[in-house]
């Protein structure tokens with residue numbers, strides 16, 4: 184084994200072990216266990232999905248723009264190769280929020296075909312974004328404007344990995360609790376469970392290579408990865424809180 188390979192592995196391993204506690208905290212803060220519980224109220228789960236997609240539009244509609252601008256900032260600082268790879272990844276994220284808008288409509292139509300009171304998809308799509316969504320959006324702007332724009336890779340790595348780690352479990356849970364027809368409103372989730380496997384492998388490669396050449400930025404990567412996980416967990420928790428609040432109004 185060459186010395187270079189050893190160094191690369193060590194830095195990536197240090198990243199992995201330093202971020203681990205944030206991944207564990209993510210599970211607690213997002214209340215994911217409650218979502219996966221067999222005791223979950225089906226109405227709350229259905230409203231959770233509607234909120235995940237409608238509130239999620241503001242989490243995804245700028246992803247292409249964020250990654251591409253982070254790539255430009257990297258190029259300006261001389262990280263040309265990483266900047267170009269980020270530009271390529273940006274294109275792969277174009278328009279993903281449109282799936283969330285579509286899924287919001289499909290889930291609401293599905294509800295309206297079965298039960299009362301009737302829901303309004305536009306109401307959910309127009310609801311004010313939550314504080315955690317604001318934080319998540321601001322985090323990207325801060326990273327792009329900072330001297331460490333390459334930390335965008337840590338955001339992508341941690342957030343896209345969530346689809347790989349939890350996506351299938353969540354889809355299975357929805358089908359178990361809500362029935363197989365729910366599948367029609369899960370296009371964003373289903374697409375991401377499959378494509379984010381490749382995106383996560385790409386992110387891992389970018390992170391490893393970057394840390395090998397720039398070990399002094401390890402802490403910045405971990406810090407931004409942690410902040411992204413924290414904000415995303417907050418977003419998921421906001422979806423659950425809003426679902427429960429709405430369910431209460433149904434009596």
Ligand SMILES: [Fe+2]
Pocket residue numbers: 276279375
């Ligand atoms: Fe995406």
Ligand SMILES: [Fe+2]
Pocket residue numbers: 276343378379382
């Ligand atoms: Fe992706």
